[in-house]
Amino acid sequence: MKNKYFKIFALSIVTLVLNSCYPDGDVNLEDLDTVSTFYTENDFNPAPSSAIIYWDVAQLKGDDGDDIAYNGEIDDEILNTTLDNLVSLYGASNVFIYSKSETPFPTPNNASVTVITSNDPAPQVEAGIVPSIVLRKNTQASIIYPPCLPGFWYWYCYPPVVGVSSYSVGTVLLELTDLRSGGTSASWNAIIRGLLSSSSSSNSSRTIEGVNQAFNQSPYLK
Amino acid sequence: MKKVYILLLILCGTINYSFSQNSYWAINWDISTGLGETGDFVQNVNFRGFSVEGRSFINSNVSIGGFFAWDVLTDKVTDANPIPVTIEGTPGHISGTQVNYLNILPILFTSHYYFKSEGTKTPTFYVGGGIGGVFVKQRSDIGLRSYTDDSFGIGFQPEIGSHIPFGYSGSGMNVALRYLYSPSAASLDALSTLSLSIGFSFLN
Numbered sequence: 001m002k003n004k005y006f007k008i009f010a011l012s013i014v015t016l017v018l019n020s021c022y023p024d025g026d027v028n029l030e031d032l033d034t035v036s037t038f039y040t041e042n043d044f045n046p047a048p049s050s051a052i053i054y055w056d057v058a059q060l061k062g063d064d065g066d067d068i069a070y071n072g073e074i075d076d077e078i079l080n081t082t083l084d085n086l087v088s089l090y091g092a093s094n095v096f097i098y099s100k101s102e103t104p105f106p107t108p109n110n111a112s113v114t115v116i117t118s119n120d121p122a123p124q125v126e127a128g129i130v131p132s133i134v135l136r137k138n139t140q141a142s143i144i145y146p147p148c149l150p151g152f153w154y155w156y157c158y159p160p161v162v163g164v165s166s167y168s169v170g171t172v173l174l175e176l177t178d179l180r181s182g183g184t185s186a187s188w189n190a191i192i193r194g195l196l197s198s199s200s201s202s203n204s205s206r207t208i209e210g211v212n213q214a215f216n217q218s219p220y221l222k
Numbered sequence: 223m224k225k226v227y228i229l230l231l232i233l234c235g236t237i238n239y240s241f242s243q244n245s246y247w248a249i250n251w252d253i254s255t256g257l258g259e260t261g262d263f264v265q266n267v268n269f270r271g272f273s274v275e276g277r278s279f280i281n282s283n284v285s286i287g288g289f290f291a292w293d294v295l296t297d298k299v300t301d302a303n304p305i306p307v308t309i310e311g312t313p314g315h316i317s318g319t320q321v322n323y324l325n326i327l328p329i330l331f332t333s334h335y336y337f338k339s340e341g342t343k344t345p346t347f348y349v350g351g352g353i354g355g356v357f358v359k360q361r362s363d364i365g366l367r368s369y370t371d372d373s374f375g376i377g378f379q380p381e382i383g384s385h386i387p388f389g390y391s392g393s394g395m396n397v398a399l400r401y402l403y404s405p406s407a408a409s410l411d412a413l414s415t416l417s418l419s420i421g422f423s424f425l426n
Contacts, residue, residue: 034318
C-alpha cells in the first residue's frame, strides 16, 4: 500500500515539473524601467567631437488623439541631463544648444554652453541630438514632429527619424545624428523605457537615471 | 522533458525496490545557493526546494538508490552589467533591473556509505554521491521582456549527511549537505549549487 501511494506521489511530481516555478517577488515600478541603446559602428570610427542639442522635447502623438496628458513635466530632466552628459563627453566649448528663442526654456544648467537660434550662424558641429517622448497610447499611430536643426553648411528641417510604431507610452527617446556626412538617419538611439507614474518625484529621478545610464553604456560616443 | 519523464519512471522503480529490502528513504526541504557562474546569476540563498530519495542497502554499510529534487533559485539584480544585443544587425545594449530564475531538477542514481552507530538513538552518518541527469530552466526578466533557455545535461552530486533517529523507531530527521555540479549544456553556463537538506527520514 505504501508502495502504491509513493508511486502516485512520484508520478504526480512529473505533472508538477512540467510547469516551472517563477515565484512573484518584490518588483517595483522602477524595476520595469529599461534603457536600450543601439548604434552604427562606422559612424563612431572616429566618434564625433562636438554636438548640438535641440532644446525641446518632441512630443510623439498619435493621429487619433488618444494620447496621455503631458505638459512638459520631465522636459527639464531630459534636456539638462542630456546636456550634462554631452558636456562631459565633448567639453562645454564643443556643445551647443539650439533654441527657438534666445532665452531657452527650461533654463540650461550649464551657462557656459553657447545658445544658438535660427538668427545665428550655424556652428561647426559634428553631431546633433534630438530628444522626444512617446505620448500616444495607440501603438499603431504614426509620428509627426519635424524639428529644424542646423546642418553642417545649412539650416534644414527634417522629420525625426523616430519612425516607430511599438514604443510604450512614456518612453523617452534620444537620437544622435552624425552631421559630418550630412546624413539624416540616427547613428545612436537611446530608448529609455519606463512607465510614467503619478509621482512627479519618481518620474524625475527615474528620468535622470535613465538618461545617465544611456550615456554610461555607450562609451563609443567619445 | 521526455528525458526527465523517463528518468523519473526509472527512479520510481528504484525507490519501489527499496521498500522491499532494508531501506532508507527521506523527503527534505532544500535550502540552496548558487556558486561560481550560477552564483553570479542568482546571488542570494533561496528557500524554495524539496528533494525525495530512496535507498536500498546492499550490505550493512552501503546502499544504492535514487534521488530527485526541485530547487528554485531566484534573485533580483539591480546592478547587472548591460546585456549586449544585436537586433537586425545593429549592435547595442539593454540594461535594467533583472529578475533571474533558475529551476533545477536533478534526477540521480545514488550510492552511500554509512558509518553505523552502536545504538539506535545515535545518529547514523553517511557519505555518498549521485550521478544522473539535471534539467535546468533559466529565465531572465528585464522590464517587460523575458529571456528563457533550458538545458538537460549530466550532473554529479557528492554529499554528506546524517539520519538522526527519533527514539527507537526507524523514523528520524535527515540532514545533508550536497554539492551539485553540471557542466555547461546547450547555451547555459555550468551549474554549481550548494544545498542544505533537512527533512524526515525512515530507516528500516
